[in-house]
């Protein structure tokens with residue numbers, strides 16, 4: 358029997374007076390944990406008499422090792438996991454430090470760093486965290502384990518259990534769900550409970566259960582919670598999630614800001630506030646995505662069922678409240694995907710707050726220019742777009758539901774609006790072929806004026822569509838990444854399916870195949886940096902409008918800039934194609950010019966790399982020169 362949500366209320370006779378929530382290294386140091394902030398705010402409202410502390414030991418670690426070094430480590434999973442891996446399993450240190458040095462050699466900031474010194478520095482900070490808390494006064498300790506936090510959480514759990522063996526430990530977060538949650542609990546006896554999916558309701562039930570005078574077995578199983586007593590009977594644990602996000606109070610980041618205030622003055626900074634509009638991904642359940650699996654490589658949504666989002670006024674009020682309370686203006690939306698229908702209204706209302714916000718968000722490349730303009734007006738200065746590929750054929754294999762010309766459109770629009778587009782291009786995707794690479798290379802020739810994409814090698818995520826249907830993607834076998842076998846003892850590695858998987862398949866072929874793209878991406882980065890390094894940050898490809906003529910300026914890498922003049926209808930057609938259009942539509946729009954003139958003009962523009970063409974659709978690449 359389990360408690361209905363309405364019964365999850367504070368119990369006046371509760372034995373539970375205090376709980377502690379912990380987010381361990383290595384998330385971004387410059388943001389409080391949204392997982393902890395949201396849980397704390399929700400639990401405070403549910404249990405007014407309960408003291409809830411949210412510990413952010415990662416901020417103390419960042420202060421100690423230095424922000425640059427911390428950032429470089431937190432940027433790479435294996436660097437991050439190896440530090441505390443060596444602390445939990447010192448007998449494995451020799452193998453683990455090899456992982457560290459191999460990964461560190463790719464980062465200029467980490468070259469020369471001594472692994473032994475680093476782990477002892479981190480260990481001392483974490484030991485102090487454990488020493489500074491009176492664990493005996495605490496009734497429950499909870500860990501949010503997300504990317505890069507596995508070994509550090511396990512290390513702290515062990516330390517805390519040594520001090521206070523009877524203290525119940527609950528873990529949750531995006532690193533484990535479903536069957537993996539059972540595997541984790543079986544392998545680490547220090548863990549008493551695992552929450553599957555979002556934490557608000559399960560944690561509330563657990564608090565009620567632990568706080569009750571008789572921890573009755575009748576209360577088990579608790580939806581969304583795996584208790585140690587139940588781990589041998591693996592069942593489908595399921596989720597227990599809020600029906601609506603509208604009742605969530607704004608996250609509580611007080612504890613993070615308290616730590617920040619306690620840092621040495623020269624170490625203090627203005628953090629970014631994480632905010633949340635939605636949970637899940639609407640693209641997964643969109644009718645156009647017939648397989649309903651979401652993008653083939655993505656496993657970001659394993660901890661949620663469906664897509665929920667807050668209403669507009671709540672989001673706006675929350676951001677207003679958080680920025681006022683914490684006196685900082687930088688806000689990052691943590692959503693996998695903002696809601697498509699509501700976002701414009703959200704950004705329009707945020708602009709109405711009359712605060713100089715600095716916003717970051719992740720969006721799909723189908724986002725319209727008007728939407729981008731609303732985002733810009735509200736203060737969005739940086740975005741990550743789900744670009745992933747510059748070949749439509751490959752985008753189909755990735756189940757992205759987008760095309761190369763849509764990706765080029767949003768790259769162009771970001772350039773025009775001055776929004777920094779920090780997006781990725783995935784290489785080595787299983788089953789990609791020579792045609793995908795050729796299409797990519799062709800598109801890259803036109804993408805040079807825009808901010809370069811970051812190269813990301815495909816990695817196999819547990820629970821992603823490729824992982825589920827690995828044979829369908831041409832792979833022969835999937836298994837834990839071999840680094841887990843170095844970090845963890847063999848019995849643990851055999852019993853848990855970890856988040857990062859490896860595979861046997863076409864990787865050797867893929868590495869060879871994508872070599873020219875890697876080279877071209879490097880050239881892109883070099884030329885973009887070089888051209889912008891020469892002075893102003895004005896666009897590489899821009900135009901000035903003379904009302905009935907247009908002057909296009911095309912800056913080039915280590916060569917003089919070219920200029921082109923378009924007069925009369927040529928100007929009009931070029932401006933019309935700032936939004937990509939089909940040839941048919943263009944011809945219909947310019948009946949006097951006629952197809953016999955429009956088509957050769959567009960071909961000439963494509964040859965000069967001033968217009969991008971795909972399947973008879975045309976996109977003008979030059980953006981208005983800044984005034």
Ligand code: SF4
Nearest residue numbers: 638640651652655693
């Ligand atoms: S990559 Fe983004 S859009 Fe695609 S399934 Fe994942 S969250 Fe959704």
